[in-house]
Amino acid sequence: MSKEVLAVVEIMANEKGVDKEIIFDAIETALATATRRSYDDEIDARVAINRQSGDYRTFRRWEVIADDVYIEDHVGWYIRHMDSVEEDPSKAIGEYIEEEIESIDFGRIGAQTAKQVIIQKVREAERKKVVEVYQKRVGEILTGQVKRIDRGDVILDMGDNVDAMIPRSELVGRETFRMGDRVRGYLQLVEFRPRGPQLIMSRACNEMLIELFKIEVPEIADDLIDIMSAARDVGFRAKIAVRANDPRLDPIGACVGMRGGRVQAVTNELNGERIDIILWDGSDAQFVINAMAPAEVTSIMVDEDKHSMDLAVEDDSLSQAIGKNGQNIRLASELTGWTLNVMTQTSMAEKHEIESKDQVNVFTNNLDVDEEMAEVLVAEGFSTLEEVAYVPAAEMLDIDGFDEDIVAELKQRAKDALLTMAIAEEEKQALAEPEQDLLDLDGMEPDMAKKLAANGVKSQEDLAELGTDEVLDILEIDEERAAALIMAARAPWFE
CATH class of the missing domain: 3.30.300.20 (K homology (KH) domain)
Structure with a gap:
């Protein structure tokens, strides 16, 4: 029998291309299963095969469990800890006590049982091998042969009984393939599915484009x-x-x-x-100008806070800059990571003039300066009171006509204006009163409604538009109650 065991291991390992250890494990499992069945599953068994000689031994085993654990099935598989002490005091809970018993003949075990266990083990090993091989290749472009088309998804034969899928959403445009066509795709991930590992590939991702250039250049x-x-x-x-x-x-x-x-x-x-x-450029503005090609940008305004840029082009180049269905501006925005707004030079000048006037009015009204000085601040790039109040004094001293006294005075006036505005906003919120529909809302309390109103949430409709986190930032209640209040406020939506 030992020679028969070694022969089976050798044949299966060579045919399936898996490690011999996996076949040994499968045979041990099959022998243990057959042993348990010969005892009507009343005992638990373990089989150990000598890897060199092929000889094997069988052990009946009991798992050591806590004294207070109730066992309903397979009672003969377990032994309580207080009883195990008599057999082997060194065994802890979760360990096994074993006793050698007579082994069944390898040739007499249920052939179907052995076959099923071995096939299952081999299949698991093959799947694991596929995952290990292809997991390392995620991020590469692979080539496969079209095996079939399933509801628009393209199934590729990658060889060695490995399939890959390109979902319909990951194909390029309206491209079609026929059986047997060789197709390239970018391996995105390896998924586990009931029938085995599935390679998911894409032809529509940005990485596919990048990897193709790496191959060609x-x-x-x-x-x-x-x-x-x-x-x-x-x-x-x-x-x-x-x-x-x-x-x-x-x-x-x-x-x-x-x-x-x-x-x-x-x-x-x-x-x-x-x-x-x-051509990529370290200057964000220049990079955006390059990305807008073939349209030529004549001027550009950058808003760092909003991470956006306004781009001006010649009046007759606007359609080219936007592109068909906004294609050019959309791609340029995605490429650079900036929100881009394209307009004609005329529109840019009008927008700039309006914004400048608004900024001038802010400075004249809050800093108590004349229009000429306000225009100087705007021309030097100052757009908010915060900038005047908190930019380093050295930057303002670079402005022609500004000395230390003027800079100090302007900065103090800006800080005073900001403080006054903050106090006014707090007073406004403190005086805010909730509307009646918010007070009447199921689960709402007067002090809660008052807090909400102080934070700009005055009506039931205002509350309905909030998320749970936003409510929790205002009210000291639990998440469940906040969600209940929001759903109560949204009830009219569903009616």
Whole structure:
């Protein structure tokens, strides 16, 4: 029997390409299962196979459990701790006491049982092997052969009984494939499914575009050129931002290739998707200007607080700057990470004039200065009272005509104005009264309604628009009660 065991292990390991240890474990499990069944499952058994000789021994075993644990099934599998002390005092709860028993013949065990256990173990090993192999390849472009189309999802045969799926939402535009076509995709993740591991791939993600350029442009693979960001309107147009790590290199020219060969290869792979190659710049404003190509930006205004930029173009270039269905401005915004607003020069001038007037009025009304000085502050880039109050004095001293006394006075006036406005806001909130529908709301108390009103939540409708966290920031109540108040305020919505 020992030779038969070793022969089975050798054959199964070679046929399935799995480790011999997994086959040994499977046979041990099958023998233990058969042993338990021969005793009508009244005992628990363990089988140990000698890996060199193939000889095996069988042990009946009892798991040590706490004295107060109630056992309903498989009573013969357990022993209470107080009883185990007599057998082996060293055993703790959760450990096993074993006793060798006669082994059953390997050839006489239920063939179907052994087969099922071995197949299950081998299948688990194969799945684990697939996961280990492909988990390391997440982030790569892989190639497979179309096996079938399932409700628009493309199923690829990757070889070695491994399948991958490109969901319909991850295909490029309206591309179609036929059985047997070879398709490339970006491996995003390895998922566990009832039938085994499933490779999920994409052709529509930004990473697919980036990896294709790494394949086509050796300078990128060699780290001479970096792709800083990418944006895609899948199947129609894309933008990538590149920079050279070697000043002697032209990153755009390298990505375009001789007669456009490199970028054309990527375009062909992505079903004709047009690609703009943009020069990345360390200056956010210049990067945005580059990203707006082919439109030319004539002027730009940056709002750091809102992380947005206003871009002005020639009146007859507005449609080109926006692009079809807003495509160009949307891709440029995604590429740079800035919120972009594009307008004509005329509109930009009008907007700038209105904003300047508003800022001038803020300074004249709150700093008690004449219009001329207010215009100087605006011209120097000051737009709020906070900036006047808290920017370093050295920056204001650089303004022509400003000395230390003027700067100190302006900063003090700005701080006084801010304090006055804060006090006025507090008084306004303190005097705020809740509306009757908020007071009548189920579960609402007068002091709670007063606190809500002081924070700008005066009506039932105001409360309905809040989230639980926002209510908890105002009221000292638990999360469940806050949610109940919000749902009560939203009741009219559902009616």
